[in-house]
Amino acid sequence: MKQVLLIDTPPLFREFLKEKLTSEKIHVEAAGGRRDAFAKMVSLLPDLIIIDVPKNFQELTEFFEKKRTDPNANCIPVILSGPLPPREIVARLPSYHVIKYFNKPIKFDIFFEFIGQTLRTPLSIDTTQSILEMHLNKNIIFIEIAQGLNREKLALLKYRIDEIIENNKLVSPKVVLMISDLRLSFVDAINLELLLSNVTFDSRIQRKNIKILSKDRFVCDFIDGHEEFRGVEVVENLSMVLSKLVAESSGNDISEVISQNILASTEDMQEGSVEMRFHSExxxxxxxxxxxxxxxxxxxxxxxxxxxxxxxxxxxxxxxxxxxxxxxxxxxxxxxxxxxxxxxxxxxxxxxxxxxxxxxxxxxxxxxxxxxxxxxxxxxxxxxxxxxxxxxxxxxxxxxxxxxxxxxxxxxxxx
CATH class of the missing domain: 3.40.50.2300 (Response regulator)
Incomplete structure (x- = not known):
């Protein structure tokens, strides 16, 4: 079985990687801190190391120099993710067997494709055409899905929601899931359940604060008959959603919300670790x-x-x-x-x-x-x-x- 070691990856990014790679029958270990990382590396001797780059590049250089002194670990390939390092650091990376550097937010389809090539174990990627956009306005997370349900993006959704709540310190977050363009049937039930499970996953979001914009009868019947999603409301009319949420979230200052645009990100929304779009989108x-x-x-x-x-x-x-x-x-x-x-x-x-x-x-x-x-x-x-x-x-x-x-x-x- 192929083995991957994750070093200093943020919690949400780490859990997303572990979930995806484990589903592909790849063993994943995680380490925090350079000392723990080096000990795990020499004992595990993984097929690939993925490291989240620290702000202090000197720490990373020291780890690489130590790795180079171990004859068994020296040639293990490394993938880095993070902000682009200084030019002098970049010049030295190939000598440490760094084979790829991904700037954040990572385009995850390209990321997993490269991991598969490195491990010589192609990873399955759902290529269903799907547009998934996420925006934050005040304490409302807008999720808009069009064209189709892509399981890769749906799997990432709960981690991205958590990142948005954490990064922006949201109190009483609300979610508007906009799927009015989708027409679904019983064959889509498993993907619809994955979507709704990930939207309702975070306990900080109360069911009553989740609104789904859809006119699709299958969506309404599915939610009505599913105990797990009780309290989630399906609304057919956009004006009903906007009347409630704009009024509740902004008081009388409607122009401020609109000027930032109901479907656009607020300026303080921080980028996540992984991009919600495919590279080509x-x-x-x-x-x-x-x-x-x-x-x-x-x-x-x-x-x-x-x-x-x-x-x-x-x-x-x-x-x-x-x-x-x-x-x-x-x-x-x-x-x-x-x-x-x-x-x-x-x-x-x-x-x-x-x-x-x-x-x-x-x-x-x-x-x-x-x-x-x-x-x-x-x-x-x-x-x-x-x-x-x-x-x-x-x-x-x-x-x-x-x-x-x-x-x-x-x-x-x-x-």
Whole structure:
């Protein structure tokens, strides 16, 4: 049986690795502290060592020098994870048989693929297409899942939830699980149970504070008939969820919550040890790779010429072909002939309002995602726009980078 030694890995990352590798019939040992680590290494002589890099790189250098003096342990391959070390340290790593350095947060599919190659034991990876996004706003953890249920991501979920609660010192955390795009049946029961078990795993989250947004009858029946998930509420209407949670979490300061964006991370949310996306799903490259031969088609509808100019400049840096409209009637006329990749929409405009446009787009089942960018900060406006199908609601004014970041999130989820 192949053996792996984990050294100084954070508790959650360690447990996630142990669960995954043990399921693949790989023996895992963990050590904390350099002295304990060296003793375990020479007694176990593992096939691979995985080390979480300390802030003091000198400690790591001392461990490696000691490892090099042992003829049996010297050639054991090492994988490091953590912040990028100084250049002079990097130059010495190959001499210590360090074969790979993963910056955090780790893309776990690439991470496990590399471990499998090193051990010459290919690890099974569920490749089911799935978008899983997690965001924190105040004390509410938003989990959005689209396209499918990927068991690798579901297995990671409980560890990531715990990291978010610990890192942000959340008191009375709440969870909104958004799976309204999924249509499930009895064949998905085992994956649905894994998802719900991991969402409800943390005892700090009360069942009454877990809301599931879904219109799927199978999901409702599954939860109603499962004693373990009693108290978890399934809600069909987004406005019902937002009315409760926004009001409970923010008092009267609705604009603050919305300006940070209900589906976006708060600024103090710390990164976890492992990324929730596959390598191919992250960043600008993911969007750009789907548009190698054409530019993104972005429609901007706003009666304010200054706003249009700012948005035109911002999206001009995103490989975009930009179409600007100062009135809703002009946009709807153009939309009869063309499908845009993204729509940026104001709410209050002369003639047709943004709500009118959202209604019209929904009536014709227009497929393009819409981001509302408006100075209207009232809770009722936000709920109405999101209920009519807007993917995000941003409050003016925002820095162009913040708008582009939300656009990338929406586009990557769409992909």
């Amino acid at each position: 992250t960043g600008v490259a993911s969007v750009m790779n789907t548009k190698k031969s054409e530019k993104l088609q972005v429609a901007i509808i706003d009666d304010d010429p200054i706003t249009r100019k700012i948005l035109e400049a911002a999206f001009g840096n995103l490989n975009s072909q930009i179409y600007m409209f100062d009135a809703g009637t002009k946009f709807l006329g153009a939309a009869n002939q063309k499908i845009y990749d993204l729509i940026i929409l104001d709410i209050f405009m002369p003639g047709l309002s943004g709500f009118d446009i959202l209604n019209a787009l929904r009536a014709k089942q227009y497929p393009s995602p819409v981001i509302v960018y408006s100075s209207a900060a009232q809770k009722t406006s936000v709920i109405q726009a999101l209920s009519l199908g807007a993917k995000a609601y941003l409050i003016k004014p925002l820095k162009p980078d913040a708008i582009i970041q939300k656009a990338l999130e929406v586009l990557n989820t769409k992909v």
